[in-house]
Amino acid sequence: MAYHEAPHKDPRKMGIGRSIAVLTSGGDAQGMNAAVRATVRVGIYTGAKVYFVHEGYQGLVDGGDNIKLATWESVSMMLQLGGTVIGSARCMDFKERWGRLKAACNLVKLGITNLCVIGGDGSLTGANQFRTEWSELLLDLTKEGKITADEAKRSSHLNIVGMVGSIDNDFCGTDMTIGTDSALHRIIEVVDAITTTAQSHQRAFILEVMGRHCGYLALVTALACGADWVFIPEMPPEENWEQHLCKRLITQRERGSRLNVIILAEGAQDRHQKPITCDQVRNLVSKKLGFDTRATILGHVQRGGTPSAFDRILGSRMGVEAVMALLEATPETPACVVSLSGNMAVRLPLMECVQVTKDVTKAMAEGRFEDAVNLRGKAEGRQSIWDSISHFVLFSLIQSNINIAIINVGAPCAGMNAAVRAAVRVGIIQGHQMLAVYDGFDGLVNGQVSVSGWTGQGGSNLGTKRHLPGKNIEEISLNIAKFNIHSLIIVGGFEAYLGGLELITAREKYEELCIPMVVIPATVSNNVPGSDFSIGADTALNTITTTCDRIKQSAAGTKRRVFIIETMGGYCGYLATMAGLSSGADAAYIYEEPFHIHDLELNVEHLIEKMKTSVKRGLILRNSNANDNYTTQFLYNLYSEEGKGTFDCRMNILGHMQQGGTPTPFDRNFGTKMGSKSVLWVTDKLKECYRHGRIFANTPDSACVLGMKKRSLLFQPLTSLKDDTDFEHRIPKTQWWMRLRPILKILAKYDAIEIDTSEVAAMEHIIKKTGEIKGGKMLNK
Numbered sequence: 001m002a003y004h005e006a007p008h009k010d011p012r013k014m015g016i017g018r019s020i021a022v023l024t025s026g027g028d029a030q031g032m033n034a035a036v037r038a039t040v041r042v043g044i045y046t047g048a049k050v051y052f053v054h055e056g057y058q059g060l061v062d063g064g065d066n067i068k069l070a071t072w073e074s075v076s077m078m079l080q081l082g083g084t085v086i087g088s089a090r091c092m093d094f095k096e097r098w099g100r101l102k103a104a105c106n107l108v109k110l111g112i113t114n115l116c117v118i119g120g121d122g123s124l125t126g127a128n129q130f131r132t133e134w135s136e137l138l139l140d141l142t143k144e145g146k147i148t149a150d151e152a153k154r155s156s157h158l159n160i161v162g163m164v165g166s167i168d169n170d171f172c173g174t175d176m177t178i179g180t181d182s183a184l185h186r187i188i189e190v191v192d193a194i195t196t197t198a199q200s201h202q203r204a205f206i207l208e209v210m211g212r213h214c215g216y217l218a219l220v221t222a223l224a225c226g227a228d229w230v231f232i233p234e235m236p237p238e239e240n241w242e243q244h245l246c247k248r249l250i251t252q253r254e255r256g257s258r259l260n261v262i263i264l265a266e267g268a269q270d271r272h273q274k275p276i277t278c279d280q281v282r283n284l285v286s287k288k289l290g291f292d293t294r295a296t297i298l299g300h301v302q303r304g305g306t307p308s309a310f311d312r313i314l315g316s317r318m319g320v321e322a323v324m325a326l327l328e329a330t331p332e333t334p335a336c337v338v339s340l341s342g343n344m345a346v347r348l349p350l351m352e353c354v355q356v357t358k359d360v361t362k363a364m365a366e367g368r369f370e371d372a373v374n375l376r377g378k379a380e381g382r383q384s385i386w387d388s389i390s391h392f393v394l395f396s397l398i399q400s401n402i403n404i405a406i407i408n409v410g411a412p413c414a415g416m417n418a419a420v421r422a423a424v425r426v427g428i429i430q431g432h433q434m435l436a437v438y439d440g441f442d443g444l445v446n447g448q449v450s451v452s453g454w455t456g457q458g459g460s461n462l463g464t465k466r467h468l469p470g471k472n473i474e475e476i477s478l479n480i481a482k483f484n485i486h487s488l489i490i491v492g493g494f495e496a497y498l499g500g501l502e503l504i505t506a507r508e509k510y511e512e513l514c515i516p517m518v519v520i521p522a523t524v525s526n527n528v529p530g531s532d533f534s535i536g537a538d539t540a541l542n543t544i545t546t547t548c549d550r551i552k553q554s555a556a557g558t559k560r561r562v563f564i565i566e567t568m569g570g571y572c573g574y575l576a577t578m579a580g581l582s583s584g585a586d587a588a589y590i591y592e593e594p595f596h597i598h599d600l601e602l603n604v605e606h607l608i609e610k611m612k613t614s615v616k617r618g619l620i621l622r623n624s625n626a627n628d629n630y631t632t633q634f635l636y637n638l639y640s641e642e643g644k645g646t647f648d649c650r651m652n653i654l655g656h657m658q659q660g661g662t663p664t665p666f667d668r669n670f671g672t673k674m675g676s677k678s679v680l681w682v683t684d685k686l687k688e689c690y691r692h693g694r695i696f697a698n699t700p701d702s703a704c705v706l707g708m709k710k711r712s713l714l715f716q717p718l719t720s721l722k723d724d725t726d727f728e729h730r731i732p733k734t735q736w737w738m739r740l741r742p743i744l745k746i747l748a749k750y751d752a753i754e755i756d757t758s759e760v761a762a763m764e765h766i767i768k769k770t771g772e773i774k775g776g777k778m779l780n781k
Contacts, residue, residue, distance in 0.1 A: 011045065011046050011324075011753075011754060011755050012045065012046060012047060012751070013046070013047055014046045014047065014048075014324075014327045014328075015043060015045075015046030015047040015048025015323075015327055016046075016047035016048070017047075018046075018047075018048040018049070018113070018114060018327065019048060019049040019050075019051065019110065019111050019112040019113065019114065020039070020043045020048050020049070020050045020051070020112070020114040020115075020116060020323065020326060021050075021051040021052075021053050021060075021067065021107065021110075021112045021114070021115050021116070022036055022039045022040065022050065022051070022052065022053065022070075022086075022115075022116040022118070023052075023053035023056055023057065023059065023060060023086070023115070023116070023117055023118070024036065024056060024084040024086055024087070024088045024118045024119060024165065025056035025057055025088055025089075025090075025091070025117060025118070025119035025120075025123035025126075026056070026088060026090060026119040026120045026122055026123045026165075026166075027088070027119075027120065027165075027166065027167070027303070028082075028083040028084045028088050028165075028179075028303060029084075029165040029166055029167050029177070029178050029179025029180075029182075029183075029303065029311075030082045030083070030167075030178075030179050030182035030183070030303070030304075030305065030306070030307035030308070030311050031165070031178040031179050031181075031182060031307045031308075031311030031312060031314060031315040032083070032084040032118055032165045032178060032179070032315065033075075033078040033079065033081050033082075033083075033084060033085050033307070033315070034078070034079055034178075034307065034311065034312040034313075034314075034315030034316050034319070035118050035163050035165070035178060035315035035316070035318050035319040035322075036052075036075065036078065036084070036085070036086060036118070036315075036319070037075040037078045037079060037315075037316070037319065037747070038315065038316040038317075038318070038319025038320050038323075038743075038747060039116050039319040039322055039323055040052075040070045040072075040074070040075045041072060041075060041746065041747050041749070042319060042320050042323040042324075042743075042746060042747070042755075043323050044070075044071075044072055045746050045749075045753075046323065046327060048114075048323075048327070049069065049111075050069075050070045051067050051068060051069055051070060051110065051112060052067070052068050052069075052070050052074075052086045053066060053067050053086070054066045054067075054068070054086050054087045055086075055087040055088070055089045056087065056088045056089045056090075056091055056119075056123075057089070057091035057093075057094035057099075057103070057123075057126065058089040058091040058093065058094070059087070059089075060091075060094065060103040060106060060107070061091065061093045061094055061099045061100075061102050061103045061106075062102075063102070063103075063105075063106035063109075067106060067110060067112075072613075072749060073613055073614050073615055076584075076614075076615045077552070077556065077615075079307070079312055079582070079583065079584045080306055080307070080312075080549045080552075080583075081306075081307075082182070082303075082304050082305050082306055082307060083303070083304070084118075084165075088119075094126055094130075095126070097133075100129075100130055100133070100137060101137055101140060101141065103130070104130075104134065104137040104138065104141060105141050105146050105147060107155070107158075108138070108141065108147050108151050108152070108155045109147070109151070111154065111155065112155075113154075113155050113157060113158055113159060114158075114159045114161075114326040114327075114329075115127065115130075115131075115158060115159070115160050115161075116161050116162075116163070116319075116322050116323070116326065117160065117161075117162050117163070118162075118163045118164075118165045118178070119162075119164075119165055119166075120164065120165065120166045120170075120171065121164075121170075121171055121353075121354050121357045121358070123162075124162040124164070124337060124350055124353075124354060125351075125354050127160045127162060127335065127350075128160060128335050128350055128351055128354070130158070130160070131158050131159075131160045131335055134157070134158040135156070138152045138155065138156070139152075157331045159326050159329040159333070159335075160335040160336075160350070161322045161325045161326050161329075161335070161336055161337070161338060162322075162335070162336070162337040162338070162350050163178060163315075163318045163319070163322055163337070163338050164177040164178060164337060164339070165177065165178040165179055166178070166179060166180070167179040167180055167182070167183035167210060167217070167302060167303055168180070168210060168211050168212070168213075168214045168216065168217065169214060169216040169217070170211070170213055170214035170216070170357065170360075171337075171353060171357055172353055172356040172357045172359075172360060172375060172376065172377065173337065173339050173348045173352070173353035173356065173357075174337075174339035174340050174341070174348075174353075175339075175340045175341055175342065176310075176314060176340050178311055178314055178315050178318065179303075179307075179311060180216065180217070180311075181308045181310040181311050181314075181665065181666060182305065182306075182307045182308045182310075182311045183210070183217060183302045183303065184217065184220060184221065184224070184308075184665035184666075185305070185308050185542075185664065185665060186298070186301055186302050186304070186305050187207075187209055187217060187221050187298060187302060187665075188221065188224055188225060188664075188665045188668070190207070190296070190298060190301070191207065191221065191225045191261065192225070192662060194207070194261075194296065195225070195259065195261065198258075198259035198260075198261070198294075199258045199259050201292060202258045202259065202291075202292065203259060203260075203291070203292045203293065203294055204249065204259065204260035204261075204262070204285050204286075204289075204291045204292070204293040204294070205259070205260070205261050205262070205293070205294050205295070205296065206262045206264060206278050206281050206282050206285075206293070206294070206295045206296070207221075207261070207262070207263055207264065207295075207296050207297075207298065208264045208265075208266055208278045208295070208296070208297040208298065209221060209263065209264070209265060209266070209298055209302065210265075210266055210298070210299075210302050210303075211232070211233070211265035211266055211267055212233070212265075212266055212267040213233060213267055213360070213361050213364065214233070214234070214265075214267075214360075214376075215230075215231075215232020215233050215234050215235065215265040215267070215268075217265065217302070218230055218231065218232050218263045218264065218265035218268075219232050219263075220665065220669050221263050221665075222263045223668070223669055223672050224418075224665045224668035224669050224672070225261060225263075225668075226261075226421070227261040227262060227263045228248055228249060228252055228260045228261055228262060229245055229248060229249075229262045229263070230262070230263045230264070231262075231263070231264040231265060231268035231276050231281075232265045232267075232268060233265055233267035233268055233269055233364060234360075234364060234369060234372045234373050234376060235369060235373060236268075236269055236270050236271045236273075236369060237270065237271075237276075238271075239271065241270070242284055242288075245262075245281075245284070245285075246284070246285070246288055246289055249285065249289060249291070250289065260285075260291065262281060262285075264276065264277075264278060264281060271367070271369075273365075273367060278295040278297060279295065281295075282294070282295045306546075306549070308542060308545075308664070309538070309541045309542045309544075309545040309578065309579070309582040310538065310666060312545070312581070312582040312583075313578060313581050313582050313740075314340060316581055316582075316743060316747065317340075317345050317740070317743065318338045318340075318345065320345075320743050320746075320755065321338045321345045321347070322338050324755060325338060325347055334349045334350070334351070335349070335350040335351065336348060336349060336350055337349075337350045337353050339353070341710075341711050342532075342708065342709075342710045342711030342712065343532050343533070343708070343710060343711075343736055344710055344711065356375055359375055360372050360375045360376060363375065399431050399433075400430060400431035400432050402430075402431070402432040402433070402486050402487070402683075402686060403432065403433045403434075403435055403483065403484050403485050403486050403487075404423075404427050404432050404433070404434055404435065404485075404486065404487045404488075404489060404679065404682060405434075405435040405436075405437050405444075405449065405480075405483070405485045405487070405488050405489070406420055406423055406424070406434065406435070406436060406437065406462070406489045406491065407437040407440060407441070407443070407444060407462070407488065407489070407490050407491070407492075408420070408440060408462045408463070408464035408491050408492055408522075409440045409441060409464060409465070409466075409490055409491070409492030409493070409495050409496040409499055410440075410464060410465075410466055410492035410493035410494065410495035410496055410522075410523060411464070411466065411493060411523065411524070411659060412464050412659055413493075413522050413523055413524050413534075413535065413536025413537075413539070413540070413659055414535075414536050414539035414540075414659075414660070414661055414662065414663035414664070414667055415522060415535035415536045415538075415539060415663040415664075415667030415668060415670065415671040416462075416464070416491055416492075416522050416535065416536070416671065417663075417671075418535070418663060418667065418668045418669075418670075418671030418672050418675065419491050419520050419522060419535055419671035419672070419674050419675035419678075420462065420491060420675060421672075421675065422671065422672040422673075422674075422675030422676045422679075423489055423675035423676070423678055423679050424675075426675070426676045426679040426680065427679045430679065430680075430683050432679075432683070435449050435450070435483060435485065436449065436450050436462060437449050437462070438450070438462055438463050439462075439463040439464070439465050440463065440464050440465035440466070440467060440492075441465070441467055441468060441469050441472070441476065441499055442465050442467050443463070444469075444475075444476045444479055444480075445469075445472040445475045445476055445479070446475075447479050447482065447483075449479065449483045449485075464492065466495050467495075468495060468498055468499050468502060469499055469502045469503060469506075470502070473502070473503070473506045473509075473510060473513075474510070476503070476513075477506070477510035477512040477513055478512070480512045480513065480515070481512045485515065486515055486516075486686060486695050487515050487516045487517070487518075487682045487685075487686060488503075488515060488516075488517045488518075489517075489518055489520065489675075489678050489679070489682065490517065490518070490519045490520070491519075491520045491522050491535075491675075492519070492520075492521075492522055492523065493521070493522060493523025493525060493527065493528060493534065494523065494525070494527055494528055494730045496519050496520075496521070496522075496528070497519055497521075497528050497529060497530075497705065497718065497721075497725075498727075500517055500519045500703060500705075500718050501718050501719070501722070503517060503703070504517070504703045504718060504719065507698050511696075514695075514696050514697050514698045514702075515689075515695060515697055515702075516682050516685040516686060516689060516695075516697050516702050516703070517702070517703040517704075517718075518678045518681060518682060518703075518704050518705070518706055518715070519704070519705045519706070519718065520535065520674045520675065520678055520706055521533075521534040521535065521674075521705065521706075521707055522534055522535035522536050522671070523535075523536055523537070524536045524537055524539075524540035524568055524569070524575065524658055524659055525537070525568065525569045525570050525572045525574065525575070526569075526572060526574040526575070527569070527570065527571075527572035527574070527730055527731045527732065528705065528707070528732075529705065529721040529724055529725045529732040530705035530707040530709070530714075530716045530721045530732075531705060531706075531707025531708050531709070532707065532708045532709060532710065532736050532737075533670065533707075533708045535667055535670055535671045535674065536659075536663075536667055537574065537575070537667075538664045538666040538667050538670075539661055539662075539663050539664045539667045540568065540575060540658040540659065541575060541578050541579055541582065542664055543654075543657060543658050543660075543661055544565075544567055544575060544579040544583070544654060544658060545579055545582045545583050547565075547652075547654060547657075548565065548579060548582075548583035548585070548619060548621075549583065551563050551565065551619065551652065552583065552584070552617060552619060555617035555618070555619070556617055559616045559617070560611055560616050560617075560646065560647040560648065561617055561618070561647060561648055561649070561650065562607055562617070562618035562619070562620065562639055562643060562647050562648070562649050562650075563618065563619050563620065563649070563650050563651075563652060564620045564622065564632060564635050564636045564639060564649060564650070564651045564652070565619070565620065565621050565622070565651075565652045565653075565654065566621075566622050566623075566624055566632040566651075566652070566653040566654065567579060567621055567622070567623055567624065567654060567658065568624055568654070568655075568656075568658045568659070569623050569624060569625075570624065570625050570729075570730055570731075571591045571592075571623075571625045571726075571729035571730060571731050572591075572592075572623070572730075572731045572735075573588070573590025573591060573592050573593070573623045573626065574735070574737055575623070575658070576588045576589070576590050576621045576622065576623040576626070577590060577737055577738075577740065577741055577744060578737065578740075579621055580621050580744045581740060581743065581744050581747075583619060583621075584619065584747070584748075585619045585620065585621050585744070585748065586603070586606065586607060586610070586618050586619055586620060586748045587603045587606075587620050587621070587748065588620075588621040588622070588623075588741075588744060589620070589621070589622040589623060589626040589627070589630070589635070590623045590626050591623060591625055591626050591627070591729065591731075592731070592735065592738060593738070593741065594627075595626075595627070595630070600630070600635070600638060601642075603620070604638070604639060604642045604643065606748075606749070606750065607639075607643065607646075607647065608642075608643065608646050608647075610749075611646050611647055616647075618647065620635065620639070622635060625729075632651060632653060633651070636649055636651040670708075673713070674706055674713070677706060677713055678706050681704070681706070681715055685697065685702060689702060700717040700718075700719045700720065701715075701717050703717065703718050703719075704716055704717055704718065705718060705721060710736070742754060742755055743755070
């Protein structure tokens with residue numbers, strides 16, 4: 001059932017003579033509007049007609065004004081809106097054949113043969129059934145005289161592509177569904193707010209989050225906020241969990257904690273499939289321990305609010321890929337769902353994903369929880385991390401006599417503390433002594449190394465500086481020997497990478513530096529070689545996106561105004577590009593894509609034309625070091641002069657606000673995973689390097705960067721990344737997000753842009769990855 005891309009065609013001509021309908025169905029999710037916007041604009045860009053189907057499948061059945069032709073301007077200002085602008089409904093009529101017959105008639109009359117469905121597994125299953133019986137429906141409509149033979153011939157085949165919109169992240173085959181990240185934002189905002197009042201009154205709080213059959217929201221929330229306990233449906237607690245929970249809470253209070261937080265998924269259950277409720281847990285804690293206990297059920301607040309930057313970009317990428325999949329499809333192509341794997345957009349057979357999703361629910365209903373977890377895919381890894389960082393105090397520890405030092409290097413960023421906290425806790429459970437190095441490499445030079453407070457605190461108040469080891473290598477080596485440091489974890493940006501290189505280069509002269517080292521990328525610039533993402537970049541991106549939303553709102557009110565906004569990032573254009581996608585910018589100037597006066601002239605002309613439409617505003621982003629001569633002030637002056645009489649300009653330099661703020665759920669979760677994995681890797685590496693009663697590590701693979709590369713977390717030797725590093729401009733030579741820049745330009749209505757879809761040349765099979773269920777047991781292939 002392999003699918004191969006059609007021969008390369010000009011994307012601007014692929015959709016000529018074709019019509020696409022887009023609908024949202026089932027529960028709403030933040031980010032659906034971004035997907036609708038991208039589907040409409042890319043569809044129009046390819047020459048296709050694109051239709052809105054209002055109110056989901058009900059609108060498809062009722063027809064009439066529910067199916068309307070979309071225009072470029074009709075999707076303007078949708079990005080920052082939650083829910084779905086075109087409406088959604090749970091339609092019973094479409095489940096009946098007569099309803100699908102009416103829906104088919106409505107599509108045929110409008111010449112629509114391509115359907116893009118954004119929804120959950122139920123909505124996508126309905127779409128596939130519709131496609132499967134399409135020929136029979138046309139035959140019946142022809143017999144009844146509702147359509148002509150010519151109309152049936154022109155609409156002989158229906159192409160279906162799905163995008164998954166669900167805050168629960170309960171669809172197998174994709175790492176993240178549209179809406180999940182935004183829901184986590186809402187949850188974490190509430191948890192952070194509750195934490196402050198809980199500390200004031202020394203209370204215990206139980207928070208119930210959504211997730212009837214999937215515990216993703218609950219588990220990631222627990223990881224991100226440092227909860228004391230979590231209940232999820234896929235992994236019921238062991239017998240006598242009540243006793244273990246109470247012991248855990250008492251231990252936390254004895255260690256000085258003034259509060260307890262318990263996260264509970266709405267579908268939580270015990271091993272006998274008996275529901276575990278908020279009230280049950282509250283009564284247990286208050287009666288058995290006497291704690292002042294409160295319960296909060298978040299409910300539909302999780303579905304609302306502004307979409308996060310991640311969901312906007314995800315929806316936009318999925319929308320682009322969905323249109324390309326529709327236009328490249330043949331009658332033999334199976335219906336597909338566009339999914340996210342790592343940082344890659346991939347196409348998967350729709351019904352394979354639906355089947356595995358249903359298999360998870362079936363496995364849980366039959367009490368086969370281990371099978372359910374294996375089918376989910378990555379949930380098992382998150383649960384093991386949770387166990388490591390949260391429950392280590394419940395049992396005695398074996399001391400390893402290993403000292404691991406943690407150091408922060410470079411500019412500060414949100415999420416560093418999460419990485420340090422996770423590393424410390426996993427290190428303690430491994431029996432290691434975790435050492436804090438304060439103020440970056442300067443602290444290692446000056447001997448600012450401490451162990452006090454780590455066990456009770458579990459967080460990081462480490463300072464950070466940009467200084468590199470440089471001429472102080474000898475002092476560093478002496479202090480490594482003095483404090484008996486056996487391994488070093490460096491959390492930071494490009495300076496952390498450079499510092500790591502300097503340390504391993506000095507190994508030839510200083511044997512004390514022959515210890516395992518790992519660099520965890522943490523910088524708003526996202527410019528560390530060896531990793532597609534850095535801790536802190538998502539928080540900065542959301543800060544920029546929120547600011548751009550407010551600026552666009554201001555521009556929409558005043559009309560005929562263009563804002564020039566400068567972002568951080570040094571020579572790396574990640575923030576400017578991704579913020580351009582998430583905020584709907586008209587252009588984003590970056591160093592990696594050189595621009596000249598002719599390009600600026602085209603951009604000004606583009607905005608002048610835009611002011612003739614109903615969308616009378618403009619947003620231009622510029623990376624701080626995009627060009628030495630075309631500065632932000634120069635761009636402001638240029639646009640102001642050339643736009644005289646048509647629009648006026650304003651300039652904003654966002655500055656260090658991008659480095660501050662509360663970490664987003666993504667950065668907290670990512671930092672937790674990186675910190676945990678780094679310590680586990682160091683532990684294994686120390687065993688390899690232990691010879692003749694001492695540790696000696698001088699091979700290239702004993703000093704690595706831990707980074708996300710496409711689909712997985714990888715440890716890559718620092719030295720192996722040198723060839724792919726532009727040291728002068730402090731950026732990797734190859735950057736994955738550059739492939740998204742054409743999407744930014746197309747969505748801003750620029751012509752002659754090619755879409756590169758080479759990464760998804762073949763439809764993948766989800767069954768091969770997860771295995772399948774036979775005879776009540778999980779079979780891995």
